[in-house]
Amino acid sequence: MVDITAAELKAAEAIFGDRLELAERYVEHLATSGTERGLIGPREVPRLWSRHVLNCAVIEREIARGSHVADVGSGAGLPGLCLAIARPDLELTLIEPLERRVIWLQEVVDDLGLTNVTVMRTRAELAVGMVNADVVTARAVSALSNLAGLTIPLLGGKGEVVAIKGRSAGEEIEKAAKAIRKLGGVQTSVVVVGEDLLEEPTTVVRIIVNKSQKIA
Numbered sequence: 001m002v003d004i005t006a007a008e009l010k011a012a013e014a015i016f017g018d019r020l021e022l023a024e025r026y027v028e029h030l031a032t033s034g035t036e037r038g039l040i041g042p043r044e045v046p047r048l049w050s051r052h053v054l055n056c057a058v059i060e061r062e063i064a065r066g067s068h069v070a071d072v073g074s075g076a077g078l079p080g081l082c083l084a085i086a087r088p089d090l091e092l093t094l095i096e097p098l099e100r101r102v103i104w105l106q107e108v109v110d111d112l113g114l115t116n117v118t119v120m121r122t123r124a125e126l127a128v129g130m131v132n133a134d135v136v137t138a139r140a141v142s143a144l145s146n147l148a149g150l151t152i153p154l155l156g157g158k159g160e161v162v163a164i165k166g167r168s169a170g171e172e173i174e175k176a177a178k179a180i181r182k183l184g185g186v187q188t189s190v191v192v193v194g195e196d197l198l199e200e201p202t203t204v205v206r207i208i209v210n211k212s213q214k215i216a
């Protein structure tokens with residue numbers, strides 16, 4: 001079993017509620033086959049809860065009920081699988097081009113019995129028109145100036161991008177502002193999520209997209 005501190009357990013209970021056991025099983029997969037098969041570094045194991053699963057799962061607060069969420073560059077399911085576990089009302093499409101990662105993701109989805117997840121082996125650029133998401137999430141995939149072009153087109157003209165970013169979020173927005181506007185972004189902001197739960201809360205960049213709305 002991967003160790004969990006009292007503070008992490010409290011946060012995990014608040015986020016996952018009666019689905020905590022599924023989250024624990026996911027963390028075990030990450031710590032065992034996930035590290036053996038190179039999806040996550042072995043040095044990450046002691047901080048799987050704090051730095052990975054809780055930091056990702058907490059962004060569920062930013063996502064409206066019943067949304068279809070596309071997670072670009074899911075890797076080991078971060079944040080996509082965390083959201084699917086925390087929020088059975090969401091429909092998740094995990095977009096990941098690397099075969100060995102896709103195989104691992106599908107194995108975990110099957111083992112956990114998650115019925116709200118589809119794993120797609122493709123690049124985000126090639127999924128445009130195949131996915132019509134309300135929300136697109138991403139973590140550690142690309143700088144925002146490039147990520148905007150990988151995520152916004154998956155919204156089909158209207159919706160939101162919720163990208164997990166670090167302290168450079170503001171700077172990244174400045175650099176990406178023109179590209180975001182061109183793609184239909186009408187409002188871009190930095191939101192800090194989970195200050196009440198996590199020692200290190202999660203910073204997200206939230207882009208509201210509405211291609212039919214003209215920006216002043």
Ligand SMILES: C[S@@+](CC[C@H](N)C(=O)[O-])C[C@H]1O[C@@H](n2cnc3c(N)ncnc32)[C@H](O)[C@@H]1O
Nearest residue numbers: 072073074075078096097098123124139140141
């Ligand atoms: C550094 S990993 C991050 C994985 C995970 N999101 C996380 O936070 O741990 C970046 C992931 O993005 C995927 N990726 C890279 N370019 C992509 C693209 N154009 N479309 C979709 N996924 C992509 C890679 O295969 C890889 O799994």
